[in-house]
Amino acid sequence: MTTTAPPPAPVRSAPALRPSWWERFRNGSAWIVIATVALFIAIWEFFPQTGLVNRVLFPTFSETVAAFFQLLGGGYWWEDLAKTMSAVAIAWVIGCAFGFVMGVVLGTSPFMRQAITPYAIAVQALPKVVLAPLLIGWLGFGAESKIALAVIICFFPVWIDTMVGLALPSANEFKLMKSLRANRWQVFTKLQLPSALPMIMVGVKHALLLAFTGVIVAEILSASDGGLGKLTKEFASQLNMGLVYSVVTIVVILSITLVSIADVIERRVVFWSEESRSRKK
Template sequence: MSTSTAHKMPPTRKTTVTKAGRPARRGPWAKVWPPVLVIVVFLLLWELACRAGLVNEIIVPPPSDVAVSFVSMLDKAYFWEATWVTMAETIAGFLIGVVLAWAIGTALGMYDWAKTAFYPIVVGFQITPRVALAPLFLTWFGFGLTSKVVMAATICFFPVLLNVMVGMDTVDRNARTLMRSLGASRWEEYRKLVLPSSLPLIFAGIKNAITLALIGAIVAEFVGASRGMGVLIKSLNFQLDVAGGFAVIVALMIFGLILYWIVEYIDSKVVFWRSHS
C-alpha cells in the first residue's frame, strides 16, 4: 500500500516586483525633498557664514533678515502695485511673443522658399543680444508699459520661433508625402500630422519663453521705468536696503516659478501622449 505525503509549503510574503530590480515607484514627494534639502542646507550655511563674520552683512544680508523684509513687504501696497505692473508686462509680452513666433515659425516651416529666404535673418536676430535693444525700445515707445511689453515679447520670441521650425523639421517626410498622396490639404497635413508631432518641442520653447519674458520685463524696467519690481529693486538698493532688494528677488523667483508651473501644467494636458520621466 503506497501512501503519498503532501508537503505543505509555508506561506510566502507578497513582494512588489519591479522592472530590472528597481524599487517601486515613489510618490511625488520623492522629487520634492531633494531640492528642498539642498536649499535648506544652502540657506543654513549662508546664515552661519554671515553670523560668523565670514561675509559682510551689509553687502550680503543673512537669510533671516531677507525673510523678515519679505514678510514685512507683503503688507505694503507699493509691493503689490509693482508686482501687478511687472506681471502684466511679462504675461502680455509672453502671449504676444509666443503667438507671433508660432505663426511666423509655422509659415517658415510650411514653405521651403520662405525658410530659405528668412532663416539666415532669424539666426542673425537670435545671436543679437536682445538686452542691448532695451534703450532703443525706450526711445521708440517711451517709459510706459508698451516698451516693457515689447522687450518681453522680443526676448521670448526667437526661442519659440526656432523650436517651432525645428519641431516641424523633425516630422517624418515619408508620412507627409503619404498624406499629400492621399489628397490631404496643407491645413489637414498641419493639423493632423505636423502639429501633434512638433508640439513637444514647441512647448519646450514656450516654457523657456515664460522665464525669458520675465527677465525681459525686469531689464526694461532697469533701463527706464517709473513702476515695477525692477524699479523697486533699484530704489531699495539706492536706500542701501540690501535685504529688501533680496526680498524682491525672492518674490520674483516665486512668481517666475508659478508662471513656469502653469505653462508646464498646460503642457502636460495638451501633450498628454508624451510620457514624462
C-alpha cells in the first residue's frame, strides 16, 4: 500500500464479486472450459471403440453415464456413502482438534518444540498408509481403524500450520502487546491466534482431503465395514468398470463440494488475510 494514495473509500464488507457465468459466456472465457470438457468426453467416448484398449476395462463415456444412473437408481450404496462420510467427518474433526492442540502446545512452548521436533520430522517423513495394517490389527476391521488411519494422515498439516502461524506476528506486534502489559493469554488470543487463522484454515482444508483419502484407503484395505472404497474394490473385482468410474465420479463431486464449502467458509472467516483480499480482486 502506497502512502501517497488518496484515501480509499471505506469498504463495508464487500462480498467477493466474481464474474457470473453469464458474463463469462459473453467475454468468451467460459467457452475454453466448455471446449476442453467436450473434447475430453469425445476422446473418452470414441477411443475405447477403436479397439486399441480393452472395452471391458475402459468403458466409454455413455456406458459410464448409464452405469452412473444404474448406481444412483440402485440405492444400495447410500449406506456406503453414509459410512464413508461419517468416518471422514469424525476423522476430520478429531484430526483438526488434535493437530490444533499439538500446534498450540509446540507453538507456544519452546521446550515442547525442542522435545517433539525429532518425532515430528519422523512422522512427516513416514508414508502414513504403511500404518494401516497395524491399525487394522489393533482396532479391527470396523470404523475405528478407518478413522484412526484418517486421523493420522490428516492431523499433520493442521499441526504444522498452527505452529507456524502462531509465530507469524512481527516483532513490532509483540512489542505493542508487551508495551500494553498484555499477559500471555491475551497475546495468544488477541494477536497470535488471529494471525495464525489464515494458515490454520489452509491446514484444515488440506486435512479434509487427507481425511477423505485416509478413509477410502482404509476401506479398500479392510472392506468388511463397507464404504465407497469398498464399493470400488468390489466393482473392480467384478470387472464392472463403469460402476467403478461412477463411484470415482461421486468421490470427485463430493470432494469438490467439500472444498468449495470450505473455501467459502475460509473467505468469510479470514476475509482480512492477504490471500482472501487478493482473491477478491
